[in-house]
Structure formats: structure tokens, C-alpha cells
Amino acid sequence: MDVIEQLKAMNAKRILLQIPDGLKPSAFRLFNMFSKDFNVIISSQGFYGACDIGNREIYDNVDCIVQFGHSEIPNIKYPKPVIFIEYRNDVIELDESIFYDLKKYNTIGLLSSIQYYDEMLYVSDILKRLGIKTVIGKTDKRMKYPGQVLGCNFSAVHSSALDVDAFLVVSTGMFHAIGAQLASDKDVYLLDLNERRIKNIKNDVDLFIRRRYLRISRALDARKFCVLMDTKIGQYRRRLAEHIYRELLSLGKDAILVTADNVNPYDIENLRCDAVVFTGCPRVSLDDEEKFSVPVLTPQEFKSLFIKRSNKYIMDEIVSVD
Amino acid sequence: MDVIEQLKAMNAKRILLQIPDGLKPSAFRLFNMFSKDFNVIISSQGFYGACDIGNREIYDNVDCIVQFGHSEIPNIKYPKPVIFIEYRNDVIELDESIFYDLKKYNTIGLLSSIQYYDEMLYVSDILKRLGIKTVIGKTDKRMKYPGQVLGCNFSAVHSSALDVDAFLVVSTGMFHAIGAQLASDKDVYLLDLNERRIKNIKNDVDLFIRRRYLRISRALDARKFCVLMDTKIGQYRRRLAEHIYRELLSLGKDAILVTADNVNPYDIENLRCDAVVFTGCPRVSLDDEEKFSVPVLTPQEFKSLFIKRSNKYIMDEIVSVD
Incomplete structure (x- = not known):
């Protein structure tokens, strides 16, 4: 059923459109299209995906949220109806020969993000x-789907670890492949759709871990810690933070316990702490590390550094939220 | 009654502290002080004042918000109890001679912000x-107080315009004095507490208006407009935006109608519009104008440019919110 019909069926009058930055240049067209039938507001803000359906201030004033690009996170209790319009890239045809390196394996576990x-x-x-x-x-x-991965969830890896000889991550960047490798002892390959080739990512993961330990080990001597929780609906882990x-x-x-929505380095600097443990999206700790003047640890990193000294690097995964 | 007693009297268990950036270096001390009696969270984010008691996501999880620095805005319906701990600067003793220029007036209207x-x-x-x-x-x-001004409210000027010969704004920066002059035909002086002198601000206002018209007149040829509302509780003017x-x-x-919390130039650029009318805090349009690549008009500026052509520049004031 198309989205206009769905909205009419739920008798929605006022709707909020969440549009990823890459589609924002179409904002006027989308607004005008939905305006024929509904009272529309567009959120100007970026968002993380289905874990982030925007700022709660607006929920009371709309009947439904329409989010473009991502797939639902089923175990989040959304406070308003949300329609997720998934975005899937067109299939790029590939030459079989790209995959010849994988013929040494009997069984391959396949993984990808929604697009x-x-x-x-x-x-x-x-x-x-x-x-x-x-x-x-x-x-x-x-x-939502078998084989699907998020930067904060590799359950598809855990469930199939026993049944496969190696994993292949279908993606463009390194992030999901690194996460998969950290979640598994098996070989992990990335099918990079930009480069149209597969690549064993063991070396990249070793580099990632070395760089990451270099940064987080600075927290060992820290005296003042901010434990930071993000208030986004699908990232809020207050019990873990406490x-x-x-x-x-x-x-x-x-x-100290600190709350934020879209934490930024400036706000952290104002708090005059030596280190942060951040319980929201792990990409903030991992991808944005250079933006912060103090080490920003994931909960797993904190645990391995301070609680249970371990040489195995474990990715932070979000299984459920409070 | 001190704030700890007030919180106990309302049987608060969990509290949120909002601390202005200038006081954030005391965050650990304040957290530890309140933690003796309560379950405390500190907001890492900056805020605009009593119009902005933080992100609604956190309200369900606290019994009371304690905001440092500002005074209550009485006509906002706060969704949770809020204790405002006003911050007032110590009185600086001044020489009488500073004020001799004002002896030509019979009656002076006095204005100041809370500090x-x-x-x-x-x-x-x-x-x-x-x-x-x-x-x-x-x-x-x-x-809250007679004579008090905010960047978005000069009701003290309007109410006493008939009874005074001139106004004196007690402050440090120019912003409130310019607002007062725009709200009145009388002479307006600024007592600048940094420079310890008074100054007629007519010329500064003329300069402000010229610079502002130069910028907003670029909107005359604009074809695509974003009407932007800020979701902050004390800045939300949806009816005006509509x-x-x-x-x-x-x-x-x-x-298009667009919503934001802390609008930023990057998000606006993504929307590919020619001009913005912003219904939240007027300081975004006026103080941050150089950050935006397109003109960002206050509702009053929009009106004077497009609806009722007028040569008199009128400051945007927020009288009530939706």
C-alpha cells in the first residue's frame, strides 16, 4: 500500500517528514506532494535512522511521522505511528570472477545494511x-530483516557464527565490515560496491584496534568521568549509564551522569572532564573520535579497560533500550 | 527557602540540572552537591534561558528541573516543575557624575536583564x-519583574513610553539597548557596566537597521521560502508560522513549513531555499546572520518587507507561545 493511502487509512491530518540529508534537496517537492492531502512539517535536522524519529517536542502536534531511508527497529516502542519508507539501492550487476577467492569456503554468511x-x-x-x-x-x-546489520547491531553474525566458514559484508564503507569482524573469529570479507571487489579486512581491523587502544588508553589515568547518555528514543540506555x-x-x-541530544565536543569541553563513557550510538565514539579532546569510550571499551581487563576488543552493540 | 529544601518539599527523587556554559566548569561540584540527596542528571547542552528547559525526551525521567541563571517566564506552561535559580551580578558602585548627561530629563525609564x-x-x-x-x-x-527585558520582549518599554522622557538600559552589550530603542521613539541610553559610562545609542541603531535591511532585502527576489519554527517550549509559535x-x-x-531544535546553517543549506522566516528566538536571525548563506528574517521583517511595506523597523517580540 502506498504511503498516502496508509496515512489516509490511519486518518492522519498532520504529519512530520524526516528526510535524510542526501534527499533534502527534494524537500520542497516532497512537502508539496504530501501537502495535497495533509498538513505537513519537514524536520530540518539530520537523524541517525529508525533509532531517532526526531525531537519529542513535535510529537504532540503530528499524527504520524514518515521517515525516509531506514527500516524500522522492531523492539523500539514508538510513541507515535511511524511509517518507514526504506531506501534500497538499485542492484549493480557484478562479474562472477570477483567472488573466486571465496570458493575455498563451503558456506558464506551474508550481511548488509538496508540500502x-x-x-x-x-x-x-x-x-x-x-x-x-x-x-x-x-x-x-x-x-527487521535476516542478515541485516546496523553499526550497533551484529546479531546476524552471532546467530550464524557456527554455521558458516566466513562472512561477506555487502556495503561501501569499512564500518560494518569492521563490526562484523569484531563480532566473529571467522574470516570476514567486504564486497565494496564502489570498487567492485572483495577484500579480506583482517588488516584493517588490526589497525582499527591499535588506533582505538592508543586513544582509549589515555582514559586509564583519568580522574573525572562524564557518563553520557543520548536521549534519542532508540539509543537511550539510562540503566546502563547508571x-x-x-x-x-x-x-x-x-x-557525573550527563544527558545530551547530539552530543558535541564544545559541550563536553565545558564540563572539564578527563574522559567520557558514551552510551548512545557507538559511531559517536568510533567515527568522531578526533573531534573530541578527551577519550570517548563505548561501554564495552570502559568494561575492558577498567572492569575485566581483556585483550579481545568487543564492539558495543545495542540490543535493547530503556 | 533553599533549593534542596524546595526539592525535598516536592518529594523529588530524580532531577535534571541545567547549567549555563559559563558555570559548566562547576558541573562536577554541583552534581556531587545535589547527589547527596537526589538522583541527578546534568544536561550537557547549552540553553537559551527559561524559554528552553531542555529536551522533552528527558522530562518523563525526572521529577524536577533546576535551571541556573535565568528567571521564570510566567506565561509558559512548564510540563514539569522547574526551579529557577536566578543569577544576579554583584552591584558595581558607580560615580554619580556618569549620569550628569541625564539631568536634562525629568523622568527616566529604567530597564535591565535579570543579571x-x-x-x-x-x-x-x-x-x-x-x-x-x-x-x-x-x-x-x-x-517576571517590572523593568525586566529579554531579547524577545520589551513590554517594559511599551508600558512606560508615555510616562518617561528617555530610557536607560543597564547592561553590558548593545543588544537590549538596540531592542529598547526600536521599541520606542524616546531617547535611549545604555549604561555599559564594562565601560562604566552611558551612551546614547541612536547611531548604533541606525547602523543596525541599515545593515539589517541590506541583508533582508536579498529576500525580495526569493522564490523558495522555509518557514522555520523552533520546538523549544518557550519559542514555539506554530500558528504564526502557519x-x-x-x-x-x-x-x-x-x-515549506520546517521544524528544528537549534537550527543550524548546514541543515538550512541542505534544504536549498532562497530565504528563511524564523519564528523562534529573534537572536538567531539578528545575531547569527553571518552564519547563514541565505537571509533569515524575523516575522516582523517578513511583514514589513512583503505585507505592509514600512520604513519603520520593528523588533520581533514574543508575547505568547502556542
Whole structure:
């Protein structure tokens, strides 16, 4: 059913459109299209995906939120009806030879984020033609589709780890492939759709871990910690934050509980702390690390550094929220 | 009654502290002080004042908000109890001679923002000793104290315009004095507490208006307009935004209704518009104008440019919110 029909069926009058930055140049066209039938507001703000359906201030004033680009996160209790219009890239046809390196494996676990999901199904057919079995792993309640990954969820890796000999991540950037490798002891390959080649990412992960430890080890001598929780509906882990806060106190550290929406380096600097443990989206700690003047640790990093000293780097994954 | 007692009296368990950036270096001390009796969270974010008690996502999880620095805005319906801990600067003693220029007036209207309020009362005494009558004007329901001004409210000027010969604004920067001059035909002086002198601000206002018209006149040829409302509780003027949106359509312009919390130039650029009318805090349009690549008009500026051509520049004032 198309989205206009869905909105009419729920008798929506006022709607909020959330449009990813890449589609924002179409904002006037989309607004005018929906305005024929509804009272429309567009959010000017960027957003993280289905974990972030915008600022609650607006919810009372709309009947439904329409979010472009992402797939629902089923275990979030959305306070308003949300229609997710998933965006899937067109399938790029690929030469079979790209995959010859994988013929040494019997079974490959396939993974992708939502925009490359159709490409992943297409790749599955190629691999089968090459005589390789494929597994599209089960995901937990935070994910909508089998084999789907988010930067904060690799349940598809965990569920299929026993059944596969290696993983192939269908994507463009490194981030999801690194997450998959950190979640598994098996070989992980990235099918980079920009470069149209597959690549074993072991070395990249080693580099990632070394760089990351270099940064987070600066937190070992920290005295004053901010435990920061993001208020976004699908990133809010207050209980985890309070748990970490109590652990810090029992370690003899000075700690405060801090809230933010879209944390920024300027606000952190004002608080005059030596380190941050951030319980929201792990990409803030990992991708934005150079923006912050103090180390910003994921909860898993905090744990491995202070609680249970471990040489195995564990990715922070969000399984559920408070 | 002190704030700890007030919080206990309302049986608050969980509280949110909002601390202005200038006081943020005391965040650990304040957190630890309140933590003896309460479950505390600190907001890492900056805020505009009593119009902005932070992000609604957190309200469900706290019993009370404690905001440092500002005074209540009485006509806002706060969704949670809020304790405002006003910050008033210490009185700086001043030489009477500073005020000799004002002896040509019979009656002076006194104005100040909350942090200089005690200084204003002190100045009132000096003026009386010099034989000058003082009037501390009534304010509307958006202000807590007589004579108080906000960047978006000069009701104290309007109420006393008939009774005074000139106004004196007790402050440090130019912003409130310019607002007062735009709200009145009488002479307006600024008592600049940094420079410890008074200054007639007519020339500064002329310069402000010329610079402002230069910028907003670029909107005359604009085709695509964003009408932007800020969702902050004390800045939310949706009805006004919808009214402007309809006026734009009737002028034959292409327009969209857009929402934001802390609008930023990057988000505006993504929307590919030619001009913005912003219904939130007027300081965004006036103080941040150079940050935006397109003209950002206040509702009053939009009106004077497109609806009722006028040579008199009128400051945008927020009297009530939706």
C-alpha cells in the first residue's frame, strides 16, 4: 500500500517528514506532494535512522511521522505511528570472477545494511551458482530483516557464527565490515560496491584496534568521568549509564551522569572532564573520535579497560533500550 | 527557602540540572552537591534561558528541573516543575557624575536583564538623588519583574513610553539597548557596566537597521521560502508560522513549513531555499546572520518587507507561545 493511502487509512491530518540529508534537496517537492492531502512539517535536522524519529517536542502536534531511508527497529516502542519508507539501492550487476577467492569456503554468511539488501540477495544467487552455500543469519528483535546489520547491531553474525566458514559484508564503507569482524573469529570479507571487489579486512581491523587502544588508553589515568547518555528514543540506555556510573565510583573515580541530544565536543569541553563513557550510538565514539579532546569510550571499551581487563576488543552493540 | 529544601518539599527523587556554559566548569561540584540527596542528571547542552528547559525526551525521567541563571517566564506552561535559580551580578558602585548627561530629563525609564537587576535598582537610587524621577515599567505576562527585558520582549518599554522622557538600559552589550530603542521613539541610553559610562545609542541603531535591511532585502527576489519554527517550549509559535506560510503562498512563493531544535546553517543549506522566516528566538536571525548563506528574517521583517511595506523597523517580540 502506498504511503498516502496508509496515512489516509490511519486518518492522519498532520504529519512530520524526516528526510535524510542526501534527499533534502527534494524537500520542497516532497512537502508539496504530501501537502495535497495533509498538513505537513519537514524536520530540518539530520537523524541517525529508525533509532531517532526526531525531537519529542513535535510529537504532540503530528499524527504520524514518515521517515525516509531506514527500516524500522522492531523492539523500539514508538510513541507515535511511524511509517518507514526504506531506501534500497538499485542492484549493480557484478562479474562472477570477483567472488573466486571465496570458493575455498563451503558456506558464506551474508550481511548488509538496508540500502544494499537487494544487492545482498543478488550476491547470494551468484555464490550459489559458484557452488558456495549461503546463510543469511537470524537477527534479534532490534532488526527487521535476516542478515541485516546496523553499526550497533551484529546479531546476524552471532546467530550464524557456527554455521558458516566466513562472512561477506555487502556495503561501501569499512564500518560494518569492521563490526562484523569484531563480532566473529571467522574470516570476514567486504564486497565494496564502489570498487567492485572483495577484500579480506583482517588488516584493517588490526589497525582499527591499535588506533582505538592508543586513544582509549589515555582514559586509564583519568580522574573525572562524564557518563553520557543520548536521549534519542532508540539509543537511550539510562540503566546502563547508571551502572557504569556506580562502577566508576567504586573505582574511586569522580563521575557525573550527563544527558545530551547530539552530543558535541564544545559541550563536553565545558564540563572539564578527563574522559567520557558514551552510551548512545557507538559511531559517536568510533567515527568522531578526533573531534573530541578527551577519550570517548563505548561501554564495552570502559568494561575492558577498567572492569575485566581483556585483550579481545568487543564492539558495543545495542540490543535493547530503556 | 533553599533549593534542596524546595526539592525535598516536592518529594523529588530524580532531577535534571541545567547549567549555563559559563558555570559548566562547576558541573562536577554541583552534581556531587545535589547527589547527596537526589538522583541527578546534568544536561550537557547549552540553553537559551527559561524559554528552553531542555529536551522533552528527558522530562518523563525526572521529577524536577533546576535551571541556573535565568528567571521564570510566567506565561509558559512548564510540563514539569522547574526551579529557577536566578543569577544576579554583584552591584558595581558607580560615580554619580556618569549620569550628569541625564539631568536634562525629568523622568527616566529604567530597564535591565535579570543579571543586572540589582544594579538597576542601585542606579535608580542614584538618579533620584540627582533629582531625576525613575519609572520601572510594567511588563507583560512573559516577564517576571517590572523593568525586566529579554531579547524577545520589551513590554517594559511599551508600558512606560508615555510616562518617561528617555530610557536607560543597564547592561553590558548593545543588544537590549538596540531592542529598547526600536521599541520606542524616546531617547535611549545604555549604561555599559564594562565601560562604566552611558551612551546614547541612536547611531548604533541606525547602523543596525541599515545593515539589517541590506541583508533582508536579498529576500525580495526569493522564490523558495522555509518557514522555520523552533520546538523549544518557550519559542514555539506554530500558528504564526502557519500564518506566514499561507501569506507566502498567496504571494505566489513556494514555501515549506520546517521544524528544528537549534537550527543550524548546514541543515538550512541542505534544504536549498532562497530565504528563511524564523519564528523562534529573534537572536538567531539578528545575531547569527553571518552564519547563514541565505537571509533569515524575523516575522516582523517578513511583514514589513512583503505585507505592509514600512520604513519603520520593528523588533520581533514574543508575547505568547502556542
